[in-house]
Amino acid sequence: MYKYRVSKNSGSGSWVVQRITGLALVVFMIGHYILMHYQPESGHTYEAVLARMQFSWYRIIDLSFLVLGMYHGLNGVWNIFRDYKMPTWARISVLSAIILFGLAFVAWGFVIIFSIPYLS
Amino acid sequence: METDTGSQNTHRKPKTFDQKNWISENLNYKKDSGSWAWILHRITGIALIAYLFLHIYSLSPLTEGEVAFNNKMEAFTTPVFMVIEWLLFAFVLFHSLNGIRIVIVDWADGAKYHKQLYRLSWIVGIILFLAMGAIMFSHELKNLF
Known part of the structure; x- marks a missing residue:
């Protein structure tokens, strides 16, 4: 059917997810900017961060934002690489590096958020 | 079938992408x-995405408690850093507004008016950028006037 079929996956799923995560990130970003800049103290002092992090739902929102942002961003980077013709070893190396970097920094984000104590 | 290479040359070849000179192309x-x-x-x-990595790194002093975090934050609230932060917002704005434009083009027949959407996204972006400047620098602006 196709002369140059290399993959059965058309990438349409990834394309839809990129649109959805992008729109979700716009919503998160509006909230993030209001929170960080409407009052200068709210974003930039330990007390304010500590107070917010007493609510578990806030930690969940924060980490969702992190995971979505990292996925959308690194998928975007991978999409840029996919525009160029690469030998298989280069494709595998680049994709592995992207995934490893992403997982490492998301893990670091989780460690940071959960290191903030609950006061009770 | 006879092929006349001479007459083929009279037809202009469609211009294709010159791989070797991709930068100038x-x-x-x-x-x-x-x-x-x-x-x-x-x-x-x-x-x-580069900033997201930097952002995780710069928030990492949260693991070391209040003193370390507030020290780090002091560096980020200097005027120079605030201007850089403001410019970062320009990048966020362009990517967000153009991203919304892409979604409209893909899903809502926006291909018919994508140029108008592009101009609109610049107008909205510049307004929001200036508004953010006013919010971020309101203290400094009050001192000026």
Whole structure:
């Protein structure tokens, strides 16, 4: 059917997810900017961060934002690489590096958020 | 079937992408708003993912408690850093507004009016950028006037 079929996956799923995560990130970003800049103290002092992090739902929102942002961003980077013709070893190396970097920094984000104590 | 190579040369070959001179090919082709949107979307996207890594790193003193975190934050609330933060918002704005434009083009027949959407996203972006400047620098602005 196709002369140059290399993959059965058309990438349409990834394309839809990129649109959805992008729109979700716009919503998160509006909230993030209001929170960080409407009052200068709210974003930039330990007390304010500590107070917010007493609510578990806030930690969940924060980490969702992190995971979505990292996925959308690194998928975007991978999409840029996919525009160029690469030998298989280069494709595998680049994709592995992207995934490893992403997982490492998301893990670091989780460690940071959960290191903030609950006061009770 | 006879082939006359001479007459083929009289037809102009359609111009194809010159792989060997890809830099000058990319720089020289005529760019309309869509090409600029594509280029700027890439540049802002790369900058934003780089910033996300930096952002995680810069918040890491949270693990060391109050003193370490507030020391780090002091550096980020200097005027120079605030201006850089403000410019970062320009990148966020372009990527967000152009991203919304892309979704409209893909899903809501926006291909018919994508150029108007591009202009609109610049107008909205500049307004929001200036508004953010006013919010971020309101203290300094009050001191000036």
